[in-house]
Amino acid sequence: MILTPMNRYTALFACVAGIVVLFLVLPLFDSAQPEGVRLTRAEAQKIADAAARERGIPVDRAWSNLTWSGSPLLDKELASDPERRKAAQRDPVIGPRLGAYQVNYYRYNKDKYPPYGGVNVDGRTGEVTGAVLQMRNEEPGKTMTEAQLRPRADAFLRGHGPFPGAPSLVFESARPTVYRGRTDWVFRYSVPSTFAGGRIIPYLRVYFAGDRLAGWDLNEEYGDGHAFVGEFGDRISGLFLRMSVLFTLLIVLLVMFLLKYHAGEVGVGTATFLFAAMLLLSLVVSAMTGPAMSQGTGLANLDGQKTSFAVIGFKFLFYDIPVSLLVFLSWAVGESYARERWGEKLASFDAILRHDAFNASVGESLMRGLLMAPVVPAAALLIAAIPLRLHLAHPDLGEGTNAILFLGGPWYALLTAAHTALAFPLLAILFVLAFTSRKRLLPVGVGVALVLGAIGFFSDVPVGPAMQQMLFGFGGAAAAVTIFLASDLLTAVMAAFGGSLLLLFLPLARAASGSLQQQMLIVLILPFAAILGFSIAALMTKREIEYTYEDLAPHVKRIVERERVKAEIDAANRIQAALLPLEPPNLAGASVASHYRAATEIGGDYFDFLPQPTGEIGIAFGDVSGHGLTSGIVMAMAKSALLVQVDYDSSPAAVLEMLNEVVRRTAPKRILMTFFFGLLNPRTQQLRFSSAGHLDPYVYRAAGRRIEPLSSWGFPLGVKRRDPFRETTAEFMPGDRLILYSDGLIEAVDVDGDPYGFERFERAVLDAGHLSAEEIKKSLLGSVRKFTRNRPPEDDQTLVVVSFDEPATEPVLVISPLGTNLASEPVN
Numbered sequence: 001m002i003l004t005p006m007n008r009y010t011a012l013f014a015c016v017a018g019i020v021v022l023f024l025v026l027p028l029f030d031s032a033q034p035e036g037v038r039l040t041r042a043e044a045q046k047i048a049d050a051a052a053r054e055r056g057i058p059v060d061r062a063w064s065n066l067t068w069s070g071s072p073l074l075d076k077e078l079a080s081d082p083e084r085r086k087a088a089q090r091d092p093v094i095g096p097r098l099g100a101y102q103v104n105y106y107r108y109n110k111d112k113y114p115p116y117g118g119v120n121v122d123g124r125t126g127e128v129t130g131a132v133l134q135m136r137n138e139e140p141g142k143t144m145t146e147a148q149l150r151p152r153a154d155a156f157l158r159g160h161g162p163f164p165g166a167p168s169l170v171f172e173s174a175r176p177t178v179y180r181g182r183t184d185w186v187f188r189y190s191v192p193s194t195f196a197g198g199r200i201i202p203y204l205r206v207y208f209a210g211d212r213l214a215g216w217d218l219n220e221e222y223g224d225g226h227a228f229v230g231e232f233g234d235r236i237s238g239l240f241l242r243m244s245v246l247f248t249l250l251i252v253l254l255v256m257f258l259l260k261y262h263a264g265e266v267g268v269g270t271a272t273f274l275f276a277a278m279l280l281l282s283l284v285v286s287a288m289t290g291p292a293m294s295q296g297t298g299l300a301n302l303d304g305q306k307t308s309f310a311v312i313g314f315k316f317l318f319y320d321i322p323v324s325l326l327v328f329l330s331w332a333v334g335e336s337y338a339r340e341r342w343g344e345k346l347a348s349f350d351a352i353l354r355h356d357a358f359n360a361s362v363g364e365s366l367m368r369g370l371l372m373a374p375v376v377p378a379a380a381l382l383i384a385a386i387p388l389r390l391h392l393a394h395p396d397l398g399e400g401t402n403a404i405l406f407l408g409g410p411w412y413a414l415l416t417a418a419h420t421a422l423a424f425p426l427l428a429i430l431f432v433l434a435f436t437s438r439k440r441l442l443p444v445g446v447g448v449a450l451v452l453g454a455i456g457f458f459s460d461v462p463v464g465p466a467m468q469q470m471l472f473g474f475g476g477a478a479a480a481v482t483i484f485l486a487s488d489l490l491t492a493v494m495a496a497f498g499g500s501l502l503l504l505f506l507p508l509a510r511a512a513s514g515s516l517q518q519q520m521l522i523v524l525i526l527p528f529a530a531i532l533g534f535s536i537a538a539l540m541t542k543r544e545i546e547y548t549y550e551d552l553a554p555h556v557k558r559i560v561e562r563e564r565v566k567a568e569i570d571a572a573n574r575i576q577a578a579l580l581p582l583e584p585p586n587l588a589g590a591s592v593a594s595h596y597r598a599a600t601e602i603g604g605d606y607f608d609f610l611p612q613p614t615g616e617i618g619i620a621f622g623d624v625s626g627h628g629l630t631s632g633i634v635m636a637m638a639k640s641a642l643l644v645q646v647d648y649d650s651s652p653a654a655v656l657e658m659l660n661e662v663v664r665r666t667a668p669k670r671i672l673m674t675f676f677f678g679l680l681n682p683r684t685q686q687l688r689f690s691s692a693g694h695l696d697p698y699v700y701r702a703a704g705r706r707i708e709p710l711s712s713w714g715f716p717l718g719v720k721r722r723d724p725f726r727e728t729t730a731e732f733m734p735g736d737r738l739i740l741y742s743d744g745l746i747e748a749v750d751v752d753g754d755p756y757g758f759e760r761f762e763r764a765v766l767d768a769g770h771l772s773a774e775e776i777k778k779s780l781l782g783s784v785r786k787f788t789r790n791r792p793p794e795d796d797q798t799l800v801v802v803s804f805d806e807p808a809t810e811p812v813l814v815i816s817p818l819g820t821n822l823a824s825e826p827v828n
Contacts, residue, residue, distance in 0.1 A: 011367075011368045011371040011372055012371055014371065014372055014374075014375050015371040015372065015373075015374055015375070017375070017378070018372075018373075018374030018375040018376075018377075018378040018379075019374050019378075021374075021378035021379075021381075021382055022374060022377060022378050022381065022502070022506065025378070025381045025382055025385050026381065026506060026507065026510060028082075028381075028385050028388050028389075028395065029381065029384075029388075029395045029398070029462050029463075029507050030082075030086070030395070030507070030510060030511060031082035031083070031085040031086050031395050032079075032082075032085070032394070032395035032396050032397055032398070032401075032462060033395075033397070033401060033507055033508055033510065033511035034089075034098065034099040034123060034124070034401075034405070034508075034511060034512075035086070035089040035090075035124075035511045036089070036124040036511070036512075036513055037099070037123035037124050037405070037508075037511065037512050037513070037516060038123065038124060038512065038513045038514025038515060038516050038517065039101065039121065039123045039124075039126055039514070039515065039516060040409065040515050040516050040519050041066055041101070041405075041408075041409045043126070043515060044066065044101035044103070044121045044123065044126075045064075045066055045101075045103060047119075047121045047126055047128065048064075048066070048101065048103035048119040048120075048121050048128075049103075051119045051121075051128045051131045052103070052105055052116075052117065052119050052131065054131070055117060055119075055131045055132070055133045055214070055215050056133050056212075057105050057116045057117045057119075057133055058116065059105065061108070062105035062106060062107065062108075062116050063105070063106045063107075063108055063291075063303070063304045063305040064103055064104060064105045064106070064291070065103070065104055065106075065291035065292055065294060065295055065304065065308070066101060066102070066103045066291070066292065067101075067102050067104075067292050067295045067406050067407075068099060068100070068101060068102065068123075068402070068405035068406040069099070069100060069101075069102035069120065070097075070098055070099040070100075070397075071097045071098060071099075071220050072228055073200050073220045073221070073222065073228055074088070074094060074097060074098060074200060074220060075098070076228070077199065077200055079394040079395075079396075079464065080391070080394050082394070082395060085098075087195075088195060091193070091195045092165075092167050093165060093166070093167065093191055093192075093193040093195060093202050094165075094193065094195050094202070095124075095165070096122050096125075096127075096129050096164040096165035096218065097129075097165050097202065097218050097220065099123065099405075100120045100121055100122050100123060100129050100130075101120065101121040101122075101123055101405075102118060102119075102120050102121075103118060103119045103120075103121070104117075104118040104295070104304075105117055105118065106303060106304025106305070107303060107304075108303055108305065109303055110136075110303055111298075111301050111302075111303065112298050112299075112302060112303055112304045112307050113298055114134040114135075114136060114137075115134060115304065116133065116134065117131070117132050117133040117134045117214075117215065118130070118131075118132055118134075119131045119132075120217060120218070122164055123405070123516075125164065127164040128164075129163075129164045129165055129217070129218055130215070130216060130217030130218055131215045131216065131217075132207055132214055132215035132216070132217055133207075133209065133212075133214040133215055134209070134214065135182075135184075135209045135210075135212075135214070137179050138179075138180075138181065139181065139182070139209075140181035140182060140210075141181060141182030141183075141184075141209055141210020141211065141212065142182060142183075142210040142211040143178075143182060143183040143210070144183060144185065144208065144210065144211050146174045146176070146185065148211075149174075149185050149187070149208050149211070150171075150174065150187065152208075152213065153187040153206045153208070153213075154171070156206060156213060156216075157169060157189070157204075157206065163204055163216070163218075165191070165202070165204070165218045166189070166191045166202070166204040166218065167191075168191065168192055169189040169190070169191060169204055170189060170190045170191075170192060171187070171188075171189050172188050172189060172190045172203070173187075173188050174186070174187045174188070175188070182209070182210040183210065184207070184208060184209050184210065184214075185207070185208040186205050186206070186207055186208075187205065187206040187207075187208075188203050188204075188205050188219075189203060189204045189205070189206070190202070190203055191203060191204060199222065199223055200220050200221070200222060200223065201220065201221055201222075201223050202218070202219075202220050203218070203219045203220065203221065204216060204217075204218055204219070205217055205218075205219055237466070237467070238455075238456070238466040238467065238469075238470055241455055241470075242455055242456045243318075245452070245455055246319075246322055246323070246326065247322065249326060249427070250322055250325060250326055250329070253326065253329035253330065253333055253431070254329060256329075256333050257329050257332055257333050260332075260333060260336050261332075265336045266332040266333060266335070266336050267332065267335075268328075268332060270331060270335075270353050271327075271328045271329070271331045271332040271335075272328065273353065274327050274328060274331050274422065274426070275324050275325065275327060275328035277422070278320075278323065278324035278327045278328075278419070278422060278423070279320060279321070279324040281415060281418060281419050281422075282316070282319075282320035282323070282324060282419065283316070283320070284415060285408075285412065285415050285416065285419065286312045286315055286316060286320065287312070288407075288408040288409075288411070288412045288415070289407040289408045289412060290308040290309070290311060290312040291304075291308050292406060292407045292408065293308070293311050293312070293315070293407070294307045294308040294310075294311045297311060323423060326423070326427055327422060327423055327426050327427065329431075330426040330427040330430060330431040331426050331430065331431075333431055333435070334426065334427075334430035334431030334432075334434050334435070335430070335434075337431070337434035337435050337437075337438045338430055338434035338489075340434075340438060341434070341437060341438065342434060342437070344488065345484070345487075345488040345489050346488070346489055347361060347488065347545050348361050348362045348364075348365035348366075348488055348489070348490035348491075348545065349365075349488070349489040349490040349493065350545075351545050352490070356545070357538070358537070358538050358541060359538055359541055359543045359544065359545055360538060360539050360540075360541055360542050360543055360544055361544050361545040362490065362538055362545075363534070363535045363536070363537070363538025363539035363540075363541075364535075364539060365487070365488055365490040365491045365494065366490065366491075366494050366531055366534065366535040366538070367532070367535040367536075367539065368487060368491045368494075369483075369490065369491040369492070369493065369494020369495045369497075369498065370494060370495075370498055370528065370531060370532060370535065372479075372483050372487075372491065372494075372495040372498075372499075373494070373495050373497075373498025373499045373501075373502060374498075374499070374502060375479045375483070375495065375499065376476045376479045376480055376483075376495055376496065376498070376499020376500070376502070376503065377476065377499050377500075377502045377503035377506065378479070379475040379476055379478055379479035380461050380473070380475040380476035380479070380499075380503055381461060381475070381503075382475055383461075383472050383473075383474065383475030383478075384461035384462070384463050384469075384472050384473065384475065386472060387463060387468050387471075387472050388463065392468055393463045393464060393465065393468035393469070393472070394463065394464055395462060395463060395464075396462050396463050396464035396469070397462060398460065398461065398462025398463075398507055399416075399460040399462070399503075399504060400413055400462070400503060400504030400505055400506075400507060400508060401462070401507060401508045403416055403504060404504070404505075404508055404520065405508070409519075410505070410519055410520045410522075410523035410524070411523060413501070413504045413505060413523070414501065414523055414527065416500070416504065417497055417500035417501040417504060418497060420458055420496065420497075420500045421493050421494075421496040421497030421500060422493070423458075424452070424453065424458035424477070424480065424496060425480065425484070425489065425492050425493045425496050427452065428448070428449040428452040428453060428458070428477065428481070429449060429480065429481060429484045429489070429492055430489060432445045432448050432449050432452070433445045433446070433449060433481065433484065433485070436448070446481055449477060449481050450474040450477050450478055450481070451474070452477065453473065453474050453476060453477020453478070453480070454470055454471065454472075454473040454474040454477065455470055455473075456470065456473070458476055458477050458480065458496070458500075460473060461473050461475070461476075461503075462507050476499060476500075476503065479495070479499070480492055480495060480496050480499070483495045494531070497527075498527075498528065498531075501524060501527065501528075502524075505520055505523075505524045508520065509521065509524070579606070579608075579635070579636055579639050580596060580606070580607070580608065581594070581607070581608055581609050584609065585609045585611065585617055587617065587680075587682050587802075588682055589682065589685070589734075589804065589805060589806045589807055590682065590685070590802060590803060590804050590805060591772065591773045591774070591802075591803045591805065592609070592773055592800070592801070592802050592803075593772075593773035593774040593776070593777040593800075593801045593803075594607060594777070594798075594799065594800045594801070595777055595781060595797070595798065595799040595800075596796075596797075596798050596799075597744075597793060597796065597797045597798075598796050599744065599792070599793045599794055599795050599796050599797075602631070602632035603631070603632060603635075603796040604623065604624035604625070604631025604632060604634070604635055604796055605622070605623050605624075605635070605742050605744070605796035605797070605798040606620065606621070606622040606623070606624075606635045606638065606639060606798075607619075607620060607621045607622070607740070607798055607800055608620045608639065608642075610642075610643075610646055610650075612646070612650055612679065615681070615682065615683065616650075616679040616680060616681050616682075617679070617680045617682065618646055618650060618677065618678070618679055618680075619676075619677070619678045619679075619680055619687075619689075619740070619800070619802075620639075620642060620675070620676070620677050621675070621676040621677075621694065621697075621740045621742075621798070621800060622635065622638060622673055622674065622675040622676070622694070623673065623674045623675075623694065623742045623743065623796070623798070624638075624671065624672075624673045625670075625671055625672045625673065625716075630668065630671065631671075634663065634667045634668075634671055634673060635673075637662065637663075637666060637667070638659055638662065638663060638673060638675070638717070641658065641659055641662040642655065642659060642677075645658045645659070650679060651679075651688075651727065652677045652678055652679060652688055652689050652690035652725070652727050653690045653724070653725045653726065653727045655677045655690070656675060656677060656690050656691075656692050656714065656717070656725040657724075657725060659673075659675060659692070659717050660692065660717045660718065660719070660722075660725075663717040663718040664717070664718045664719070664720060667718055671718060672693075672716040672717065672718045672719070673692070673716060673717040673718060674691075674692055674693040674694035674695070674716045674717070675691070675692040675693075675694055675716075675717050676689065676690075676691045676692075676694040676697065676740060677689065677690055678690070680802070684731075685731065685732045685733075685804055685807070686729055686730070686731050686732075687710075687729065687730045687731075687732070687738070688727060688728070688729050689710065689712055689727070689728055689729075689730070690712050690714065690725045690726060690727050690728070691711075691712040691713070691714050691725075692714045692715065692716050692717045692725065693714060693715055693716035693717075694716075695741065695742070695743060695746070696709035696710055696711050697709070697710045697738060697739060697740045697741070698710070698738075698739040698741075698762070698765055699730065699732070699736060699737065699738055699739075700736060700737040700739070700765055700766070700769035701733075701736055702733065702734070702735025702736055702737075702769070702770070703733065703735070705766070705769070705770075706766075707762055707765050707766055707769070710728070710730055710738075711728070712725075712726055712727070712728040713726065714726065732804040733804065734804055734805060734806045734807060735770075735804065735805070736804045737765075737769055737773070737776060737801060737802065737803050737804070738800075738801070738802040738804075739765055739776070739780075739799070739800070739801050740799070740800040740801075741761070741780075741798065741799050741800075742795075742796060742797060742798040742799075743795065744793055744794075744795035744796045744797035744798065745761065745780070745784055745797050745798075745799065746758060746761055747794070747795060748784050748787065748788050748791075748793060748794075748795075748797070749788065749791070749794065750787055750788050750789065750791070751789060751791070756784055756787050756788070760783070760787065761780070764779065764780050764783040765780065767779070768780065772803055772805075773801040773802060773803035774801075776801045776803070777799055777801050780799060780801075781799065784797075
């Protein structure tokens with residue numbers, strides 16, 4: 001499984017190309033990133049705790065969460081103008097308002113709202129941009145007037161010096177909130193700014209709780225007073241779509257798994273391990289992000305900590321378990337399909353699951369995955385750049401920046417990449433592609449995989465609004481699918497992991513600085529370095545994966561055995577198809593129509609048309625008892641003997657005598673075969689025939705509009721003691737029809753188990769007897785299908801119709817034993 005030099009060069013070239021594309025397209029997404037942010041979450045927490053204590057917040061007795069908070073108004077205003085947003089980052093009024101760490105402090109065993117208070121910390125400078133103490137409504141205090149508090153507010157502002165985001169202030173208004181035990185005040189100061197342009201007015205607010213100075217914060221409002229309208233509708237629609245797809249896939253995969261499990265074609269050992277790994281990973285992620293996820297959520301009378309636990313529990317039940325179960329089912333079902341055609345694509349991934357990872361095959365796949373990793377974010381951002389250039393979308397913070405700043409930091413982003421690297425390749429790549437490839441619908445599978453990637457299962461791109469992000473979010477999925485098709489599953493998983501890491505880290509890493517950038521680079525480089533070192537060490541072993549049949553899991557052996565049997569049946573099916581006539585014979589004054597449908601892959605019915613040197617046409621029609629592989633073999637054996645016999649003596653009785661001996665001596669016991677053989681003379685329209693227990697053919701007589709059977713009684717082939725076969729002659733007139741059929745048509749049953757029967761068949765023949773051969777065939781088959789309501793046949797169904805339309809007047813084609821064509825005299 002060691003790669004050829006060409007494959008290595010291809011991976012290296014793809015790596016270089018991916019890096020070049022990233023270098024070119026990443027600047028397009030810079031404007032939405034918080035330029036110059038340098039504080040880590042831990043550093044921001046420390047600064048916030050100190051500021052909270054100054055405001056009187058009991059930090060040591062509070063439960064806190066830390067998130068990243070921006071200004072929705074300014075974000076919306078500046079989104080469509082990247083250059084203006086870049087300039088806003090450096091504006092002394094607007095810059096500090098575009099994003100800051102926000103720490104909220106909550107009381108234990110009390111309603112979450114109102115909290116103790118909150119502190120905002122500028123991630124670039126470490127300055128506190130807001131710190132507010134909030135008292136509960138029932139807490140007592142003093143009732144003060146505006147005149148009493150306004151001088152204190154002004155003095156506080158003068159004594160503090162220039163505020164970040166509010167270098168100069170103009171008093172605008174004061175608003176009281178009256179409670180039973182106190183009156184709170186908010187003093188609002190507008191901040192002059194030429195950058196905002198009047199549409200949005202920046203404010204600084206000073207708070208008093210009773211007579212206590214509670215703190216200050218930054219705020220913005222529209223100048224005309226109208227309310228802010230965000231993209232919440234798009235986000236909710238996107239979330240609903242993602243959850244709908246998630247549970248739809250879960251149901252589909254569960255049904256398929258149960259069917260395959262019942263057939264013994266899936267194993268649960270590896271799938272269970274993957275399920276447990278995904279669930280453990282999800283729990284670790286939830287533990288890291290639970291406090292941040294609960295931001296803005298209030299549940300009944302729960303305090304902040306219990307609200308966080310409730311959010312984690314809700315996520316665990318309705319997202320983590322379904323996604324982990326989806327991975328379980330994707331591997332179990334996807335592996336079953338992939339083993340059939342793509343077994344070599346699972347070898348390296350299997351080796352890791354089998355605790356045999358230290359070998360050159362695994363090392364090669366990991367190395368190739370690392371090299372291909374830049375291709376994933378390059379493809380994702382390249383496609384996402386299209387709506388940016390067309391002004392259909394705008395740059396957004398993106399999943400990575402939110403993960404690092406809002407939710408849990410760089411280590412959380414690392415776990416997110418690992419989660420993504422398992423979920424998407426196993427679901428969209430292994431299952432979808434293997435299943436559709438098995439059905440010969442691989443292009444459809446690729447399309448489905450891209451859709452799954454676009455709706456959020458893989459590589460969310462940093463653009464908005466949400467719908468544009470979804471519509472143009474398939475680039476990373478396309479790269480991962482291509483990598484899998486060109487290599488193997490482990491390479492695709494490694495590329496997905498590395499690519500997700502780069503996509504999560506790079507946009508913010510370009511904008512960050514200081515300790516945050518250093519922390520991000522360390523977390524980004526560590527896994528790459530560890531995997532690279534392991535890959536090199538594994539390659540140095542020069543030991544390739546070699547699995548014997550005995551190494552395979554029991555369910556894989558069953559799949560292999562099933563595929564072997566299926567291949568043999570397919571070969572037998574092709575052989576049987578070659579034994580049947582490709583097209584009906586061309587008879588002067590007559591036409592022929594035929595139909596054959598096997599009940600299983602291999603049928604036991606047989607019919608054929610055998611031109612004779614005399615100009616006659618041999619009509620052979622047989623039915624081996626039962627159906628399936630054994631019946632098909634007996635039928636093939638009978639045809640081989642028939643072809644030899646007709647060259648020696650084609651008289652019907654002699655043919656059946658010979659076939660009887662062949663079947664009796666070679667066919668398994670209790671296997672019998674009914675057979676009809678006749679010689680039709682097109683010049684005289686006479687048929688000489690013999691029957692070995694076969695159902696009597698019908699003749700529709702046009703003169704009397706009646707039907708009559710062609711009887712020539714005899715035991716089935718394979719019977720030892722019997723009477724000699726008898727030979728009978730039938731003559732046909734213009735308008736007559738000859739119908740030969742197998743018992744699969746007569747014995748076809750409806751939903752109640754009642755057979756179609758001879759009576760219905762004879763009535764159908766009478767009703768359609770005046771039609772052409774092809775029309776009679778369609779009418780008879782349609783009658784049977786209508787009766788059975790299209791139930792699959794339980795026995796093989798065969799039908800041959802010969803229509804005698806007029807006396808033959810053209811020269812009769814005679815085929816010599818050597819295959820040369822001889823012209824006969826006209827038939828009158």
